[in-house]
Amino acid sequence: MTIYNIYIFDRMGTLLYHKNWNRLKLSGMSSEEEAKLMYGMLFSIKSFVSKISPLDPKRGFLCYKTSKYALHYYESLTGVKFILNTDNTIKNVRDLLHQLYKEIYVEYVVKNTECEMGQPIESELFKLKLDIFIKQHMKSLQ
Amino acid sequence: MGIYGVYIVSKSGGLIFNYDYTVPKIETEQTFSYPLDLKLSYENNRLLVSFGQRDNIKVGHVLLAINGIPVSGKKLEDGTDALDMLNDTANYPLNLKFGRPKMTVNEKIFLASMFYPLFAIASQLSPEPRSSGIETLEADTFKLQCFQTLTGVKFMVIADPTHTGLEQLLKKIYELYADFALKNPFYSLEMPIRCELFDTNLQALLEQADKNGINSI
Numbered sequence: 001m002t003i004y005n006i007y008i009f010d011r012m013g014t015l016l017y018h019k020n021w022n023r024l025k026l027s028g029m030s031s032e033e034e035a036k037l038m039y040g041m042l043f044s045i046k047s048f049v050s051k052i053s054p055l056d057p058k059r060g061f062l063c064y065k066t067s068k069y070a071l072h073y074y075e076s077l078t079g080v081k082f083i084l085n086t087d088n089t090i091k092n093v094r095d096l097l098h099q100l101y102k103e104i105y106v107e108y109v110v111k112n113t114e115c116e117m118g119q120p121i122e123s124e125l126f127k128l129k130l131d132i133f134i135k136q137h138m139k140s141l142q
Numbered sequence: 143m144g145i146y147g148v149y150i151v152s153k154s155g156g157l158i159f160n161y162d163y164t165v166p167k168i169e170t171e172q173t174f175s176y177p178l179d180l181k182l183s184y185e186n187n188r189l190l191v192s193f194g195q196r197d198n199i200k201v202g203h204v205l206l207a208i209n210g211i212p213v214s215g216k217k218l219e220d221g222t223d224a225l226d227m228l229n230d231t232a233n234y235p236l237n238l239k240f241g242r243p244k245m246t247v248n249e250k251i252f253l254a255s256m257f258y259p260l261f262a263i264a265s266q267l268s269p270e271p272r273s274s275g276i277e278t279l280e281a282d283t284f285k286l287q288c289f290q291t292l293t294g295v296k297f298m299v300i301a302d303p304t305h306t307g308l309e310q311l312l313k314k315i316y317e318l319y320a321d322f323a324l325k326n327p328f329y330s331l332e333m334p335i336r337c338e339l340f341d342t343n344l345q346a347l348l349e350q351a352d353k354n355g356i357n358s359i
Contacts, residue, residue, distance in 0.1 A: 025270055044260055052300065054165055064264065066277055
């Protein structure tokens with residue numbers, strides 16, 4: 001199993017953090033533009049899902065799969081969005097993303113007074129911890 | 143288990159066929175006293191609950207009827223303004239009916255054409271080369287399975303998240319489409335499908351798939 005990349009957006013659509021691990025194909029645009037496209041797509045999917053859903057949705061959109069990869073989506077109640085691209089075989093990414101939010105984002109971003117809300121995350125400690133967290137899970141889920 | 147509906151989108155992104163198989167009806171009727179503990183707002187020609195969900199009335203539900211008289215847009219069927227009626231203390235207690243809004247045909251066409259770019263962007267943003275577009279989209283209340291033929295027509299089915307074997311079902315629907323829609327001399331490509339044989343066969347297929355599982359077809 002492989003984890004390709006992660007995006008973290010805040011509720012206004014600002015890209016807080018982005019990292020590639022095993023990405024094989026680049027989209028051919030700047031990462032800024034790519035983030036905008038990604039956020040726009042997710043925003044549309046959210047509205048699409050809430051309209052087409054036959055029952056009242058609670059959490060709404062969870063993930064989509066293509067022939068090559070799966071995109072997993074987790075949104076906190078405050079609107080922070082975590083997007084993780086993995087290959088098709090991996091399961092229970094939702095728990096992983098929740099754990100990531102709880103143990104990494106809250107601990108090293110929200111509790112860090114140096115990190116300004118709504119700005120890209122600069123903290124080296126956060127980047128390091130996130131990297132360790134993902135690499136650990138890549139191994140344990142293999 | 144349950145199949146909610148089938149959509150067919152043409153190569154250029156237009157909705158050419160849609161069929162609602164089972165659409166659950168979500169409606170609640172309750173008697174209210176003044177003041178109303180719900181916040182209503184007027185959006186897209188409907189009166190929606192925007193705050194204060196409780197029991198079976200959820201945010202996003204629309205006001206369907208007051209005292210049994212249907213509401214369309216802002217007005218009751220007899221021409222009185224619904225908001226005026228709700229704001230007047232003298233009218234209470236009122237019997238209000240709320241429900242999840244049903245999709246109109248226009249909305250379905252709109253959503254079908256909205257899926258088209260999402261499908262394309264998903265393949266563009268892929269971290270791996272040569273990825274297809276969205277094949278399965280999962281939400282907590284439903285699963286959407288999409289099958290794109292080599293000619294670019296998309297077949298979509300919306301079903302319960304636990305439903306399995308939707309790929310086979312879509313292939314079967316494609317077969318029906320090839321047999322009954324394309325071989326119909328009165329059918330022109332890219333136009334909405336209006337073939338009775340296709341309708342009846344599709345309905346039979348869905349019934350069978352729903353009752354006995356996909357493997358029986």
